[in-house]
Amino acid sequence: METLPLNALRALAVVVREGGVRPAARALDISHSAIARQLAELERWLGVQVLTRAAGKRELSVTQHGRQLAEAMDRSMDTIANVVATIRERRSPFSVSISTTPSFAARWLLPRLPALEHAHPRLEVSIVVDQRLEDARTFGSDLAIRSGDGAWPSIDAQPLMDDVLYPVMSPRLWESSGKPRDVAALRKLRLLHDRDPRASWQRWRERHGPADLDVRSGPRFASSDLLLRAAAQGMGVALAFGRLAADDLASGLLVRPFEERGVALGITYWIATPQGAPLRSAAKTIVTWLMQHVA
Numbered sequence: 001m002e003t004l005p006l007n008a009l010r011a012l013a014v015v016v017r018e019g020g021v022r023p024a025a026r027a028l029d030i031s032h033s034a035i036a037r038q039l040a041e042l043e044r045w046l047g048v049q050v051l052t053r054a055a056g057k058r059e060l061s062v063t064q065h066g067r068q069l070a071e072a073m074d075r076s077m078d079t080i081a082n083v084v085a086t087i088r089e090r091r092s093p094f095s096v097s098i099s100t101t102p103s104f105a106a107r108w109l110l111p112r113l114p115a116l117e118h119a120h121p122r123l124e125v126s127i128v129v130d131q132r133l134e135d136a137r138t139f140g141s142d143l144a145i146r147s148g149d150g151a152w153p154s155i156d157a158q159p160l161m162d163d164v165l166y167p168v169m170s171p172r173l174w175e176s177s178g179k180p181r182d183v184a185a186l187r188k189l190r191l192l193h194d195r196d197p198r199a200s201w202q203r204w205r206e207r208h209g210p211a212d213l214d215v216r217s218g219p220r221f222a223s224s225d226l227l228l229r230a231a232a233q234g235m236g237v238a239l240a241f242g243r244l245a246a247d248d249l250a251s252g253l254l255v256r257p258f259e260e261r262g263v264a265l266g267i268t269y270w271i272a273t274p275q276g277a278p279l280r281s282a283a284k285t286i287v288t289w290l291m292q293h294v295a
Contacts, residue, residue, distance in 0.1 A: 006054055008125070011024065050065055090114075095123075096285075096286050097284045099145075100127065100144060103244060107224065108243055121180070144271075146269070147269050155275055162267050164265060168254040172234050174255050192231055194239065242262065243268075271287055
């Protein structure tokens with residue numbers, strides 16, 4: 001750590017993220033020449049190039065080594081920023097930070113926070129959004145809510161709730177498609193895909209058919225939240241996690257055309273904490289409330 005050129009590494013990460021030296025200089029509020037000097041020092045220290053410029057061209061290109069370093073630096077800085085934010089939020093014994101994924105935060109946790117605050121008005125709940133489950137050695141939040149099988153190294157995982165997969169679509173698309181009730185109608189409908197492999201249409205086809213359903217075509221979305229938004233806009237039929245789609249179904253924003261058919265996933269969501277680490281009193285209150293709420 002004493003020899004790492006941290007300022008130069010940070011400059012490289014910002015150059016890659018911002019798409020050039022000049023926009024990076026503006027983002028860091030330092031001169032263009034200072035950025036160039038840090039990058040030159042970094043290349044001398046490394047012994048390899050991190051940026052290249054083609055002959056006769058002004059544009060810079062990032063080398064493979066440069067991109068690897070920039071991505072690693074970005075990940076590290078994100079982790080540090082989350083830990084710092086969490087520590088600063090712990091000024092009160094009633095503050096609790098919960099780490100979870102963007103889709104779960106927006107679709108399930110956030111709509112239930114008012115009920116939690118009503119039941120425990122002194123609590124101050126902060127949400128940290130992160131796709132990854134923190135390394136137990138740098139666990140920045142009081143607790144995390146994650147989906148998966150619960151088998152994470154150095155993590156205590158307490159089962160929270162199960163889930164089920166089923167197709168959803170907008171009411172307008174459902175009506176314009178003749179209000180389908182038979183899964184055979186899926187052959188003529190556009191399928192929307194979640195990049196989460198657990199929510200694959202192939203899984204649905206194996207359980208409910210139709211056997212000749214084309215599960216390869218159709219747009220793909222990086223998160224369950226985006227997938228459900230696309231379905232609500234009438235872009236097609238989404239295979240949704242029931243826990244995340246429930247509020248849209250209740251409000252009428254989405255409909256479930258094949259109500260009796262689903263793919264049970266078993267326990268899907270877990271409360272995760274560093275293995276053997278004691279929970280603070282406020283965090284224990286959150287865990288108890290979550291378990292009672294889903295029960």
